[in-house]
Amino acid sequence: MPESQPPAEQLAPARLAMQFEDLEKQTHAAHFGMWIFLASEVLLFAGLFALYASYRAVFGHEFSAGVAHNNAVIGTSNTAILLTSSLLVALSVYAVRLDRPTMAGRLLLGAIALGLAFLVLKGVEYTQHFHEGIFPGSAYRFEELPQAGAKMFFTLYFLTTGLHAIHVTAGLVVLGWLTWGCFRRRYGAGNDTHIELGGLYWHLVDVIWIFLWPMLYLMH
Amino acid sequence: MMAHEVEGTAPVHGAHEVDYLRAGAGVRSWLLTTDHKRIGLMFYVLVVLMLLLGGAFALVLRTELLTPGPTVISAAIYNRMFTLHGVVMVWLFMIPSIPNIFGNFVLPIMIGAKDLAFPRLNLASLYVYAIGAVVTLAATIAGGADTGWTFYPPYSTTTPAGVLPVVIGIFILGVSSIMTAVNFIATTHTMRARGISWGRVPLFVWAIYSTSIIMLLATPVLGLTILLVGLDHVYHFGVFDPTLGGDPVLFQHLFWFYSHPAVYIMVLPALGVISEVVCTFAQRQPASYWAIALSSFGIALIGFAGWGHHMFVAGMSELDAGIFGAFSMFIAIFSAIKVFTWVATLHRGAIQFNTPMLYFFWFLFLFVFGGMTGVAVATQSLDVHWHDTYFVVAHFHFIMVGGTLTAFLAAAHYWFPKMFGRAYSEPMGLLTSFGVFLGFILTFLPQFLAGNAGMPRRYYSYPAQYQWLNVLSTGGAYLLAGALVLALLNLLIALRWGPRASANPWRSRSYEWMTPPIPPEHNFPVTPVIDRGPYDYHLTEEEAHARVSTAR
């Protein structure tokens, strides 16, 4: 991030909504709301994690076999991709704070590209699975790992990664909207709340993946 | 503070403002409003419609049960009907009832705020609720889920009736709940006016706040779980299907992990209403503010540790059964703390007997009686006898429905003058209140007896020996329905023809009564500074007023 001198005047001052007394309270409320929403999101995944833990306790061996069968290279690359995109998002928040929305917009574009790459890789992986006959539930046809446990593992694999992919997609829409705003110079120093909140959401998507990664690719 | 542009200029202090009902006319000004009071009113309309609908289904069920054999509907329709009844009452009436109507309306005023923190999110939650309601109802009527509101697999994953669309509808309703919960929590945390420290927040706000925490944390788990049931049903994912390696009991764990706390989603707001009503009509400080405020919190937390008491017969170790039983009783202790505090508040208070107060007495009876039967069924040895009988049906109707409904009606009467600026007919209010109570008791007391005598729940036909109890229960249901309709009519008539009410007819000290008879659009011209508690009945009304300044 290159140095930047503080600008003479704000590009786009934050607007104070009627119900707040001052901007400080407004920003605080927005952050607070986002954090508790994220808590709710975590619990959405927690249900699936609980299912994974329970079934892994029942079918330990078959789950390991399923994990071993997954392509750790793709899984790990995807982890690296998401982490990098999170870094870019964090940098974009920094750029907005320095009143450089165009720069922030470019960083966000980078993050979006990486998010798309994640989805593409995920698609490649799904296609491989489908070719092998690995489908969720009763459609499962993979002869090498025919046990009930492997079937359950892959069902949970599709459910968790599917739900996660929905979140990635939602996150991309948010990032896209923020990027647009940046290029329109709608954000700037003192008016970075939206970028920050969108960034928080993207980090959550990332953090959830950090848990899915060992569960689905490493722990065998 | 730095000077910033303020959207829309606030009128000068003291200027006469139009009230929120007249602040804009036309359908658009309602459908696109972000005013928490108007959104509360729109929820009011929808939720009361749902209550009537759920009530109509209940009457069909009770009519069917008049005779041991077939009476008016077929067994298949009966199964759909009790599912519809349960789904409508739980997700469309009870969960949104008090929070989304009265919470929306008074919570911001009670903390001296001009609106909720996120007014547009609030409006969105209304529309999401409406969409969820349409989807759920359409799906249940068209596809006709016949699983009961609990969606237990393996039945729910194998029934020929459609399950996925119904659970999608409920999932959408859950999204609305979460939106509301985020809004309430953030508002309570960040928007309290100066002077309203945590120790001065009205008890109703504490209750809504605790409820919102449960909503926020439990709803996603439920939403996901029943969605999985729907997917199992259509796509045979087999997450809960034993033939595909799944475990149906795991469903019960996840379901009750939400749904036990969810019963507190339904009852905590009721406890909040009751606390307000008791303090106002006794004209006294609560015997212990913190006991009431923190016990809500205690219930909210311990509520997450009691779910196993629904599963004593699903197979669990003796140790687990003991632990779950003990945790359940802790919840009862927290509830008892509230009951004792209310009663102590009344002790030597100057009690006024208005309709809301009368509802408090009914509430107290139903809550205590229902709660004690809860403790009884939380004992494994007894529950084995009562599980899945009418005893459990009576238990949860007493505490959850009785508790919520009486408190809902108390709130509807208590805040009526503030919401609409008019007074309802007190004699009629008292009369219908008696009717509601009698109808309720007559409906559900016989169900305790029937259940104890062994009548299972959700059965279409039954041995003739249970008939007299069922006839009593059905009679009670009609009485209850009649009284409810009359109570509604009483309020509707007052809406148009009731005499004008003053700003604070109950002489309450709680902050929402500081506003004009019908509050103006943004509640306060400027955010007030408040230098007293919400239950400072030792101050005279003038003194209490003087300690609230609307100047910056």
Ligand code: HEM
């Ligand atoms: C005083 C604390 C309470 C205890 C110890 C308690 C205990 C229980 C137990 C053990 C059951 C399961 C009975 C069975 O299935 O055999 C049960 C069922 C139920 N309780 Fe409670 N309860 C309490 C309070 C409440 C409250 C406050 C509500 C609602 C506001 C409530 C609503 C329900 C519902 C809905 C069911 C039945 C669900 C079903 O099977 O369809 N309970 N309760």
Ligand SMILES: [Cu+2]
């Ligand atoms: Cu329970």
